[in-house]
Amino acid sequence: MRIVLAAEEREYVAKLAEYLREEEKGWEVAAYSHGSALRMELQSGGKVDALIGDREMAGQALASGGYAGKIIVLEDSDAAAGRGEEGEEAWLTIPRYQPLPALLSCIRGALGNRGAKRNEGCQVWTVFSASGGAGKTTAALNLVRQAGERGLRVLYLNLEELNATSLLFGSGEPDALSRLLYALQARPEQWEELARRLCRHQPHLRADYIDAPEHPGERLALSPEIAAELIGKLRAGNRYDVIVVDPDSGAGEWHAGLLGLSDRVVWLTLDDAQCLRKAEKLLRYWESRLDGLAFKLTFAMNKAVGGRPVNRWTLPGDLPAVALPYIPQWKATDHPGKWLASPAYSGAAEKLLDVLSGSTDGRGRREEGHGGQRSRDRGAG
16 A cells, blocks of 8 residues: 655654554555655656645645545644535545554544445444453443534444343343344334334433343344344444444454444453453454454553553554543442443543544644644755
């Protein structure tokens, strides 16, 4: 894959190019800080998969007529949103000033998001972990809540073999999934009406959900093909902007199929040597089988304590893109609703949502990110 970086700040573009080359060995990265050199590159007719850079330089590329590929604009965190040049509505924007791992995650998401408009724009985000006990459901629910608070239409879909979400949602209708699957295969004309009734709204979560099965048999019988058909039908109805899937951990064909059809994957880890090692081995196994998986991944460390991880980070990126804090009070809680009531955890989940959605709203994180001090050295690339 050939990536062209284009930004007037020479120090910024050089540092970002060096980081991308280190982290993504399969990418060929060219960097330019002068418009004339960029135009020559684009008009040469060589292959360019994506142009990532300043809005002004991207506009020059569009005006030159030599490039019609993907454009990802680096926006200042306080930049006003809006449309400019003709065709600019198709550009994706990501925040310029953020930690390099988070910036890379945004770029991966934008590159892997070529089909973001398909199925009326509905995205599938899967929260996954190679190990049990990583706090996947807590992370997924908080991500759902933050997305709902931003006004997104969200469906939370729990597909664990065994789950305890009834503690939060109530007993509900435990046959919901089996009824939907039956209608999907035997009564397709009843699907829409049934889905409207069985996708119930949870006000505190600010999202819809489907009651999970009471027993594991329904989930254990769910093949990769049927799961894909179910999720495809849910996303095709134009009812949701995002479907957040919460599966169990595992390395089977079912899990690989789910990650393959997802638009974004939040890969959750702990600061634990065994958890990191399992994630590393599974990722290496799947990368050769799932085309484009690397572009979908956002690594998040859950139950994080303090600053940098104690254990050596062996997964892609210098550090996880987001650290979700350890909340000691949750160990003794008897009310799962409290999982959504921690300001510290909610703030980290909001940052995760920023990374997944490529939001230009930096929430004041410029001082801790890449390029926090603007270079005055604006030379030729």
